[in-house]
Amino acid sequence: MDLTIHLPVLQVIVPMLAAPFVLLLKPRGLAWAGATSVALLSFCIALSMAVTVAGGGHFSYDMGGWPAPYGIELSVGAFSALLLLIVTGAGALSLLAARPSVDQQIEQERQPLFYAAWLLVLAGLVGITVSADAFNIFVFMEISSLASYVLIAGGPDRRALPAVFKYLIMGTIGATFYLIGVGLVYMMTGTLNLADMEARIGGVTDINPILVAAGFITIGLALKAAVFPLHVWLPNAYTHAPHMVTVFLAACATKVAIYVLIRFDFFVFQANLPGHQLQFSLFLLPLALLGILVASSVAMFEGHLKRLLAVSSVAQIGYIMLGASFLTQAGLLASFAHMFNHALAKGGLFLAVACLAIHYRDLRLDQLAGAARSMPLTAAAFVVCGLSLIGIPGTAGFISKWLLIGAALERGFLGFVLVAIILVSSLMALVYIWRVVETLYFKPAVVEAQGPGEAPLQLLLVTWVVALANIGFGLFPQFPLALSSAAAELLLGHTL
Template sequence: MLAAQFPVFPVIIPLLSAPLAALMPNRLLAWLLALAVSLVVFVTAIFLAISVYDGTIISYAVGGWVAPYGIEVRIDAFSALMLLVVSGASTLALLTAKPSIDQDIAADRQPLFYAAWLLALAAYGGIAVAGDAFNIFVFMEISSLASYVLIANGPHRGALPATFKYLVMGTVGASFYLIGVGLVYMMTGTLNLADLSQRLMNAPHLHPVMLAAAFVTIGLALKAAIFPLHVWMPNAYAKAPSAVAVFLAASATKVMLYVLFRFDFLVFGGALALHDLHFASFLMPLALLAMIIGSAVAMREQNIKRMMGYSSVAQLGYILLGATLLSTAGLTAAVVHMFNHAMIKGGLFLAIAALVVRIGGADLKAFEGAGRRMPWTMAGFVFLGMSLVGVPLTAGFISKWVLVEAALEQGALGVALIVAILISSLMAVVYIWRVVEVAYFRAPADDLPPPREAPLVMLIPLWGMVGLNIYFGLDPHIPMELAGHAAQILMEHAK
């Protein structure tokens, strides 16, 4: 009986626990509650992923009202993969958060901080499982408001302008999305995604549908930080508390890309002739620009958090490029890189958080001699950086290999795309090497405190992420299987 309710657990449990976290009498109890809830959601996500591993789709009618008249929770391979990313990132970040949160945030504010964290977890999970467009919007707004609070608690005054920029851009993106949803509701009288897909195929007038597709795509592209609508993201990552950067870097933009792919392939792809071709024609150049320009800016950054932020702009370009190939292979590459990049970037920000706890800053100069002062932490950063570049036997290599295979199916265009992938990967070598050079080949300043390795509560999970990157580099069967089912679902209505 309890297992039958699992589809709503990722939303209900953290949502009900958030007020309890705010009422906790001290920061330790608030942290323990948040960690326990996140772990329960992660275990639930694993159970759901196993349940849909063979391509099964779970539909849960909230309140017993069957879709499209009631609220539907819908879980397939794609949504299960997103639940794993969101809950896994939250659990990793919370497990390692105590040292950095205690350093960044006053003790009396921490219960409220963890309450906002649980709201963000509930909202991102809700976006992944929601079966209708309006509830996606509701959870999108909850996640945004909670994320603003999390980022604004950064240790420096720059966190406030970074939050304000994120707020403005996020509000514009949500408004565009809501206008698009309003237009399709006007045409169909339904908000259920599966029902929308069917009814839009018989829509008498396609111009409002085309306008809705434009509004939804631009709004979600802004929320997902797709180039050139990415300007809010690097500062948000740089100014947020280090633990928040671990959580958001691994999950926030991936969830918004998930919604974008759902709409553009499942809802609009079946309704508008040549929609997918127009989608690819518009977004493929932006994906290529993101890969090159994001990497180029990362090569020049002096703040390592901002460097990783611009690196994420480039990596989102890889994901988008796979989707714009309009093939099952391309979408499989896109989805598997969403999973792999979440592991890689979450691990890299965790390594940075551990370094900042001991070093006290995220500027490149502060990392001088870090390889000798914190050898295990820095070695973890190097291994994860190799995965980001795409070195063989790592998860990052699998992502790029699958993407290259998908590009080869495109003929001459594919060759040009592969050249862009290789150039961007070589640029990633440069900015990762900049950190390695400073950490291993420059002597630390004389006035620094004695060398101290990162706390074990951060170091052990960091090497756990290294191990996962190697494991999924050697045996990528699980994410590839889920990504393959997700790609088949998305391509079902492609035109």
């Protein structure tokens, strides 16, 4: 039997079915080992699909053998393959590193529950990515959201609870808006399959419900994706979550929502609604720019290390949306490359924060002064990933910023304004990363570290693997760029 054709469905059901078994692994450390091996297996599945897709392949899978417009279809093209790599890579690497930090933050008897919820988040996120059915995407979105509320609230910090409550309210409103939009489209077209919707929308008698649906879906998913100004749930939720959960979610959770937003819009709406491309562009471009500028300026004055990085994520989402709002091959390429590179940079930064948090309970900047003297390797990894976030040549962040500037310059005079904004916000990133570096390296220590020396080897090793990946993909970006480029072609091919 050829297993290859079953890869899209295995991608989802392996973590989903493994979750209840992880619950049973009570002995110390077993739950972690089980969850980690499942996540690594998911990563291998995603990698093998990505290799096939990068070679021009495409996966399509009919659930239960029911053919596409009637049954539920799973499909993996270049765009989904890129996202799968980000999600499973973030899931596997953060789980690999998780044990020391989780042992510190989560009681032993609750750990199986914690890791089971982690696998459910992973299953939900990959489910969203592989599904080609609008309602299925909603269900997977709720699976991943509900499980991630559990993860965020699972830590010892009581401030996580109001934060997660706010996330739950806003996330549910976002998902319900998406559900209303899907309902309106279904009402007019009678189908839930994205490709079939695209084909049928052209023939509907009344276009107004579809326009309303486009509005609901865009706003709902923008809420989930924390696009400025709908990002208010994000900073607190990421700040007070357990440190490893922040690593995982910051690297991939919002990007999956952006993926659905872009995919839905390009596949279903742009080809069929007159003037929709301009509306999409004019709606998202100002929001992206505001997000970049406002969030970067807030990050410059933020005193808590985790919140600083979380707010910076809002600005980075702005870059991703900016590229997408250009609606050109170059813009989409930059946008997708930035999804990948930002996941690397921000994942690495939060891993370094998790290392610091092993010995420093209070992560406000003034409490971390001089930490580089007791934890030199952690601080160095933070610097490498920070350079990538700023976009220094030789790091992954540089590649996508460079592509974004190139895409902006195609826009004529407006392009120069955009390039100026990108450069200013990169300088702002330099300022806020430098504030952390200055604190870690050059300020006299205020608080003594609670333990001697470096973070545990397991955590430190993964942090450095990610930091080196930032340099590696900065020097040899071919593979993610090939996937991003194919993804951009795929999306634009639909609108022509």
